[in-house]
Amino acid sequence: PGDRVAVYAHRSAPLALALLGTLKAGAAFTILDPSYPALRLTAVLAAVAPRAFLRLEAAGALPAEVEDWLRGAGCPELVLPRSGASALPGPEGLPGEAPGVSIGPDAPAYVAFTSGSTGVPKGVVGSHRPLSHFITWHAGRFALTETDRFSLLAGLAHDPLLRDMFTPLCLGALLTVPAPEDLALPDRFARWMHQEGVTVAHLTPALGELLSEGRGVLLDALRLVFFGGDVLTRRAVERLRGLAPGCACASYYGATETPQGMGVHEVEPADRERIPLGRGIDGVQLLVLNAEEGLAGVGELGEICIRSPYLSSGYLGDEELTRERFAANPFTGAPGDRLYRTGDLGRYLPDGEVELKGRRDTQVKIRGFRVELGEIEAVLAALPGVREVAVVARDGRADRPEEGGGDLTLVAFVTASGERAPAAGDLRTHLEKRLPSYMVPAGFKVLAQLPRTSNGKIDRAALAALGSPVEEREGGMMPGTSLEKVLAGMIGEVLGIDRVGLHDNFFDLGGHSMRAVELIARLRDTFGIDVPLFHVFDVPTVAGLASVLLESPEWGQTVEELASALLQVMEPASEPMVGAAPTEAG
Incomplete structure (x- = not known):
């Protein structure tokens, strides 16, 4: 109990075996996504300091950098063999009594990592209590049963994976796992959902749009779709219902620090175009606080805070940031009455629901993944030849409000510290070795100097308004015919x-x-x-x-x-x- 285990895995049945075995031993797990760069994986390992390392053989060979880290740390490795269902022990091969460990609801269950503004991924420690509470409420509110068929679609290093996996396991329901190629093409994705008879799915809005493009099948078995991770529009829901006319849709709001969904809105045909965040689930309040730490009035802009006894434990190894973001409720001052400051800006609607209106900082969402622009900037600033860096997110749909906006593209602007500016290809390669693909900007541009506001801060609005950069490539050829x-x-x-x-x-x-x-x-x-x-x-x-x-x-x-x-x-x-x-x- 209290140990941490790193699990190097892909979406599969053995992944469930690895996670359940870790929890049964009283330990907490961290999932490592094989698609992430080796340097990102070693940064996570250094933060977690795992007691053991579980590797699914079918997830592929370890990068050399990860193997070197494990040897240097003296971390033992256990490999789950590549033999499909036959690798899972039958009832006769399992012990008949519970292990001799005792843990409580507030014991660590997992560590999930998200983007950190300092250039290092930020670990969030989640306990058993909020996960158990959410699954119990989730199943009861939407009448989920053992007859439902769930799909495992969330990103491996993304905490919604826990919702995808543990909800059906707790219910005794079927969990279906797609091959990576099944998610690459809309028609194939839709056919897979149809063939598997999926009745309940958790999707990001981007994944929902991909599924909605599927043709040639009707998802008549799909009865519930839960969205999360980014802004949802009524148009996106209507398009999905064209493929699955019998499905009801709901949108969840939360963060890695507030495990799973803390706010919910059940989508109705008459909803506004941008779906609101909704209200808190049982045991949760969505509060909008103004600058004076009082409750904002209807329509007044403020910071969205989540009050609940079901928050995560805090940040791994960072007590100062934990105290800053997980604050005592200003209305009671009681130490056990905590709220999480999301950094999201919002306002109350007349019906009491909360609407998202932006951010207090430079954090953005890219295809459902949380990205701190400061982390990209810090990694780029470490490259020799770079003096200053600013990364901005441009909305590719800003001129198409009927599509809801929110289709963000990252662009990096740098100034050189010497006479020779770093090449765009070198900047890209430097990031690709250290960050997940969704955090690598689409374009890079070297400027003589970064624009400033009247108070001396970098003018990000001016940068976002600049024309998109085009990287120089060999030959510099442009279209001719x-x-x-x-x-x-x-x-x-x-x-x-x-x-x-x-x-x-x-x-x-x-x-x-x-x-x-x-x-x-x-x-x-x-x-x-x-x-x-x-x-x-x-x-x-x-x-x-x-x-x-x-x-x-x-x-x-x-x-x-x-x-x-x-x-x-x-x-x-x-x-x-x-x-x-x-x-x-x-």
């Missing part, structure tokens, strides 16, 4: 950037699965053709996509002729997007 120029224009519009080079990688520019789906939809609307989504993943450049289209006997002549005609009409407006030369230093 009519088709290439039209494709570059489409990609630029989808990603919200000004220029797209002939060989620029769609995903390096900030693209992801949902933006790929949007690109395919634009190709369909413009050319009247159904291009399989996998082409965007296989050849994610203007040159590659143009080649695929032209080599198709079905599409080749059509797209070339249409592109030429289209360009004649719109070329003056397209010139800034597909100009002849890239800008400076990325």
Whole structure:
């Protein structure tokens, strides 16, 4: 009891075995995602200081840096073999009595990591109490039973994974696990959900949009969808209900520090476009406090605080930050009456629900993941040749309010400490070795100096308004043919950037699965053709996509002729997007 165990795993049945075994021993677990850079994994290991290391063989070999860390720390490793269901012991192979350990509801159950503003990931210690409370309330409120079929879709290092996994395990229900390729394409994702007969799903809004693009099936078994992790819109819910007409939808609000969902709103057809955060679940209050630490009035802007006995224990190894963010309730002053200061800004609606209105700081959400811009800045600032750094998040849908906004792209601006500025490729490589992919900016730009406000602070609004940078690549080639120029224009519009080079990688520019789906939809609307989504993943450049289209006997002549005609009409407006030369230093 009290020990911590690191679990290196992928989504699978043995992952459940590893987590349950850790809890049964009275220890707390931390899940390591094999897709994360090795340096990120070793930073987590250093913070957790695990007593043991569990590795699922099927999750792949360990990076050399992780192996070196384990040897240096003297941390024993246990490997769960790659043998599927046969690796799980039958009842006859299990002990018949409970282990001789005793833990209470406030004992640590897990450590989840989130982005930290100092350049180091921040560990949050979660106990058994809030997880047990949420699952009990969740199952009772929405009549979840052992006959339901759940899906394991949350990110491995994301605390909603616990909701995905432990809810069906507590109910005795079935938990289905997709292969990674099942989540890459909308049609395949929808077919998998249909074939598995999933009745309950937890989704981020981005994953919900991906699923909504699925065609050819009807998810008639899907009865409940719970959203969380980012802003939800009524439009997104309506699109999902086109695929699953019988499903009810609810939106959860919470943070890693407030495990699972602490606020809930059950979506109704007449809801406003941006779905509100709702009210606290049982045992939870969503409070909006003004600058004087009093309750804000209806419509008054304030900080959203979560009052509950079911908060996490605090930050691993950081008592000062724990005291700052987990404060005593100012209305009672009682030490055991805590509230968590989220940093989110919001206001009360006339019906008593809470609406999100922004942030007090530079924290943002990228596809459901919490990102502290300060962490990216700190990692970049450690690179030789960099003097100052500012990372901003630009909203690619700011000019499309009907889609709800919130489709953020990260852009990094740096100033050089010497005569020679670091190359954009070097900046990207430096981050890719240290941060998860969703934290790597889509663009980098070197400036002579960063703009300042009148009080001397970095003017982030001015940076966000600058044109999107284009990274210099070998040859600096820009689109030349009519088709290439039209494709570059489409990609630029989808990603919200000004220029797209002939060989620029769609995903390096900030693209992801949902933006790929949007690109395919634009190709369909413009050319009247159904291009399989996998082409965007296989050849994610203007040159590659143009080649695929032209080599198709079905599409080749059509797209070339249409592109030429289209360009004649719109070329003056397209010139800034597909100009002849890239800008400076990325």
